[in-house]
Amino acid sequence: MAERAARRCCLGWDFSTQQVKVVAVDAELSVFYEDSVHFDRDLVEFGTQGGVHVHKDGLTVTSPVLMWVQALDIILEKMKASGFDFSQVLALSGAGQQHGSVYWKTGAGQVLTRLSPDLPLREQLQACFSISDCPVWMDSSTAAQCRQLEAAVGGARALSRLTGSRAYERFTGNQIAKIYQQNPEAYSHTERISLVSSFAASLFLGSYSPVDYSDGSGMNLLQIQDKVWSQACLGACAPRLEEKLGRPVPSCSVVGAISSYFVQRYGFPPGCKVVAFTGDNPASLAGMRLEEGDIAVSLGTSDTLFLWLQDPTPALEGHIFCNPVDPQHYMALLCFKNGSLLREKIRDESASGSWSEFSKALQSTEMGNGGNLGFYFDVMEITPEIIGRHRFSAENHEVSAFPRDVEIRAVIEGQFMAKKIHAEALGYRVMPKTKILATGGASHNRDMLQVLADVFGAPVYVIDTANSACVGSAYRAFHGLAAGTDVPFAEIVKLAPNPRLVATPTPGASQVYEALLQRYAMLEQRLLSQTRGPPE
Numbered sequence: 001m002a003e004r005a006a007r008r009c010c011l012g013w014d015f016s017t018q019q020v021k022v023v024a025v026d027a028e029l030s031v032f033y034e035d036s037v038h039f040d041r042d043l044v045e046f047g048t049q050g051g052v053h054v055h056k057d058g059l060t061v062t063s064p065v066l067m068w069v070q071a072l073d074i075i076l077e078k079m080k081a082s083g084f085d086f087s088q089v090l091a092l093s094g095a096g097q098q099h100g101s102v103y104w105k106t107g108a109g110q111v112l113t114r115l116s117p118d119l120p121l122r123e124q125l126q127a128c129f130s131i132s133d134c135p136v137w138m139d140s141s142t143a144a145q146c147r148q149l150e151a152a153v154g155g156a157r158a159l160s161r162l163t164g165s166r167a168y169e170r171f172t173g174n175q176i177a178k179i180y181q182q183n184p185e186a187y188s189h190t191e192r193i194s195l196v197s198s199f200a201a202s203l204f205l206g207s208y209s210p211v212d213y214s215d216g217s218g219m220n221l222l223q224i225q226d227k228v229w230s231q232a233c234l235g236a237c238a239p240r241l242e243e244k245l246g247r248p249v250p251s252c253s254v255v256g257a258i259s260s261y262f263v264q265r266y267g268f269p270p271g272c273k274v275v276a277f278t279g280d281n282p283a284s285l286a287g288m289r290l291e292e293g294d295i296a297v298s299l300g301t302s303d304t305l306f307l308w309l310q311d312p313t314p315a316l317e318g319h320i321f322c323n324p325v326d327p328q329h330y331m332a333l334l335c336f337k338n339g340s341l342l343r344e345k346i347r348d349e350s351a352s353g354s355w356s357e358f359s360k361a362l363q364s365t366e367m368g369n370g371g372n373l374g375f376y377f378d379v380m381e382i383t384p385e386i387i388g389r390h391r392f393s394a395e396n397h398e399v400s401a402f403p404r405d406v407e408i409r410a411v412i413e414g415q416f417m418a419k420k421i422h423a424e425a426l427g428y429r430v431m432p433k434t435k436i437l438a439t440g441g442a443s444h445n446r447d448m449l450q451v452l453a454d455v456f457g458a459p460v461y462v463i464d465t466a467n468s469a470c471v472g473s474a475y476r477a478f479h480g481l482a483a484g485t486d487v488p489f490a491e492i493v494k495l496a497p498n499p500r501l502v503a504t505p506t507p508g509a510s511q512v513y514e515a516l517l518q519r520y521a522m523l524e525q526r527l528l529s530q531t532r533g534p535p536e
């Protein structure tokens with residue numbers, strides 16, 4: 001076999017809900033190696049579905065921490081067997097599913113520093129966790145703890161201003177509070193609490209890695225302006241919590257050199273740097289190379305918006321996180337539950353199940369849809385909390401139905417206007433240099449992207465984000481190599497593949513949607529007041 005040319009590279013890891021994935025990226029920012037281990041398929045003994053266990057109460061959702069540990073053993077052995085040259089790895093970083101938490105048992109830190117290179121990690125860490133089934137982001141069993149936390153700091157809006165989000169069941173502080181309340185012995189035998197991201201970094205480091213600012217923003221514990229733990233939040237969740245969390249660090253920090261375990265067992269160079277791991281969504285923002293004023297719109301089962309913000313306005317909807325690549329800035333995440341499943345329903349009802357019919361309807365109806373507006377929430381929407389289908393005529397009268405073509409445009413315009421209105425509520429503003437990056441299944445429909453460009457008044461690009469969290473982590477590892485030089489992230493990643501322009505705003509679009517957006521916001525408030533009473 002031809003000798004593999006030496007290829008200096010960085011690794012990007014993603015400890016996600018369903019798998020552990022890795023990519024190797026060379027100095028030209030080309031991905032030349034990728035691999036993954038799927039929990040359900042490759043670690044059957046843990047019996048997960050979609051990487052998790054949904055408990056009988058239907059609310060508690062956990063994943064076995066030793067499954068994550070063993071997945072790393074397997075993927076490294078697969079890389080070794082494939083002949084991957086670990087000696088070329090200059091640095092590595094990674095991502096973890098956000099909000100999940102790992103509970104290291106007293107004494108585990110000593111075990112981490114003394115791993116034998118002759119044995120796999122799973123065997124040596126077997127007894128290192130005080131909680132074996134870790135709460136993950138799909139858990140919604142901590143409503144009581146959320147209310148307690150909001151009460152402790154002066155309400156939902158006060159907590160949002162402090163930590164970037166109101167209390168959410170999946171957020172780590174509330175999960176820790178539940179464990180302290182329901183399993184105080186396990187909590188007392190816990191010397192360190194990690195996020196999934198900092199847990200993974202700890203494995204590579206051979207010691208406890210700190211939580212980074214960006215993923216730490218998903219805990220309802222970190223003051224996102226001062227970047228320190230909120231004493232009020234810590235105190236409301238559990239005692240002696242700060243000593244178990246350690247001090248948070250900037251996401252671009254080099255947290256140390258790789259553990260000798262990996263040098264001796266796999267051949268990593270002793271100087272291989274470990275750059276702080278972060279959450280999967282912040283890592284994806286890095287992988288998509290978002291810059292100030294850009295938006296990424298993931299059009300999937302649920303639609304997710306990633307925003308780059310300089311001056312955030314925390315709200316009762318959405319999440320503000322510290323920015324993973326610029327410590328002075330922020331990012332925001334907005335989730336819209338009624339995404340592709342809703343679009344597919346309307347396609348079946350109003351376009352005979354055909355996307356080409358759906359597109360023809362968008363092509364044959366005018367921007368602004370003659371003033372007709374629709375809200376389509378077949379499941380309880382997250383942003384905002386409304387359910388049902390609500391259609392309004394140009395005179396703001398609620399009507400029971402629209403003609404087929406009008407219905408189709410009303411769905412798409414409504415979904416995209418909601419995105420712009422709630423993005424602006426978080427402090428986002430379209431800038432002259434704004435790019436909208438569209439990803440996910442629906443981003444293959446050019447006519448939908450034309451509506452997106454028209455509603456936002458900005459050009460829409462498509463970008464391959466299949467491995468965005470991994471690739472973003474490898475990019476952040478390269479950025480870590482330049483630590484201390486003040487080289488901006490954008491400079492480090494300028495050689496990466498560029499997104500492809502797909503749609504630009506139709507002339508006159510901003511005039512049409514400026515008025516429509518105001519009506520949409522007013523009608524949304526009307527629906528909200530009908531369902532939940534006057535706003536806070």
Ligand SMILES: O=C(CO)[C@@H](O)[C@H](O)CF
Pocket residue numbers: 016017096097098099137170218279280281319333
């Ligand atoms: O809860 C989420 C973000 O707030 C999810 O996107 C998880 O990060 C998925 F792992």
